[in-house]
Amino acid sequence: MKKTGFLLTSFAALLTAASASAQDIPVKIGVLTDLSGVYADASGPGSVFAAELAVEDFTRQSPGLNVEVISADHQNKGDVASSIARRWLDDDVNAIVDIAASSTAFAVHELLRDSNALALFSSAASSGLTGEDCSPHSVHWTYDTWMLAHGTGRAVLEAGGDSWFFIAPDYTFGHTLVEQTSAVVQENGGEVLGSVSHPFPGQDFSSFILQAQASGAKVIGLANSGQDMINAVRQAREFGVTQGGQSIAAIMLNIHDVHSLGLEASQGLLFASVFDWNLNEGTREWSARFEEKMGTKPSMMQAGVYSAVLHYLKSVEATGTTDADTVVTNMKDTPTDDPLFGKGRIRADGRKIHDAYLFKVKEPSASEGPWDYFEVVSTIPADLAFRPIEDGGCPLAQ
């Protein structure tokens, strides 16, 4: 009798667990991003909306999960990011998404290593997140510095730019990008004549441009992004960099940057990226929904937030739990497929891989209107676009 009772109780418990997996698992997703600073256009409120779109699309098909999206501004400061993340962990947030600067990303990355929540990085760039310090609770979604350095660096080298001078912001992202692009340049027979680190965020780049001009390098590599990059390109044009026979390589370029710079100032720039709204029917359709609310086309980071949240929710539904280890294992075991990035997968080191593209900024005459800025020069297959897993030194990959 006792045995039967135990069996019945276990059965009942299993039943509740099973029904819980089908309905009403509370999932809390925190979008931690730059809502007001230099990255607010490329990430920011657009990232929050992208997460909401993912939840909307997911719950339309499987109404089982009870998903809540919250957001906060980390002001690109590591300490602010980590105190918000700490508070969110206390409030049972299951996944922290986006995170706009590498310095803030590392703060969250370390904090979540021993927690029961996952970090899904879309805006942060440093490939260190999946390197020696990789964490079982971090997934690096959209792009990284290795991919930018190799994609953009190689393309510019092939076009004849074999001597470089770098202008980079003085924090992890800039340092890593310079280091990795320098390696690409040197491996392929080019030389690096120097680099300068500017305070972040910067406003006046004229001094650094003057140093780059004095170096005599053929290519001035801008390893900064957002507003810094926009100001640097504008001022480089002002100081006659192109008339002087040097060319500018913006290692990381976003659609919002080009929109702000105008095609006149940015035409001809070559850069690597993983997304453009105009790639195919799927990206166009989703981007139209995004634009309707936000008034701009999405950046690759915002598209990445959508894709990451969608895949995360699928894994929560499949495993019937929000337990970080269980969900992340399922995420890595299940190939990804969505309208924005196509087919891909998440490697053991937490790196999500998908195809990347080499883009070129169109000439003003070739553009059909606002936001029609990029043409695809070539596609870099997923396996070549990102750092080989064995080169990263991530202990999880062994």
Add this chain to the structure above:
Amino acid sequence: MFESLGISPQVFFGQLMLGFINGSFYAILSLGLSIIFGLLNIINFTHGAQYMLGAFVAWMLLAYLGIGYWWALLLAPIIVGVLGMIVERVLISRLYHLDHLYGLLLTFGLALILQGVLRNAYGVSGLPYSVPPQLTGGQNLGFMYLPNYRMWAAIVALAVCLATWFLIEKTRLGGYLRAANEDPVMLGAFGINVPRMLTLTYGFGVALAAFAGVLAAPIYSVNPNMGADLIIIVFAVVVIGGMGSILGSIFTGLGLGLVEGLTKVVYPEASSVVIFVIMAIVLLIKPAGLFGRTV
């Protein structure tokens, strides 16, 4: 000397020139702050936002009304100056009898509101504003390529600074202003409308900031954060020069521009702190500032 610092003479002279240009921007901004503090005893934290607003008004004049740079140089300071006067009448004038801190908090709040509203409407990436066609191109000075527009902006900024100094120190109107600061009750007894003078002074200080904003618009992208990044440095300039000292602001602005420019060559990572290091040293040795009078 150049070899010991590891830089070439070309780079050195180039940086001196750029330091001079940036310094003239610091000078015109800190001048406005100094006038407002000197005469109104208000620490105007909205100054950076008013500078940004000057650039935005120039952009709006062009984008919505088709009014170009040269008219904007005149109109934007007037528009922003008048807005400033309204703010002074409606809000700031109520705080004159209170501690400095209240004025500081009020103007800081106003700055955050202005930035927030424009950020919400126009985003942070910035809006393009072109250099006027008459000033495109540049001169090859041998040691550097100097864009015409930068040279123009620096010269105009300095000319405006000197004209302001002349107005305040050497004219009858300036005399009234200084008297209003010393003893407003006595000046009022002579039949001068002191509150109106204070309003006009605030408007003038704000117009200087907006003027600098229009000058800066073609150099930087016009974005809501452009003032916030600059205002802290400008405050340091005012503190180093001596609160309320007009010539002090001009000389310190130029001098710190040069120091910052050279730091960008020798040790670029420190270029954002060098001004504050100098500020700390000056405060230790001469608390009233380099040109300030000890009270």
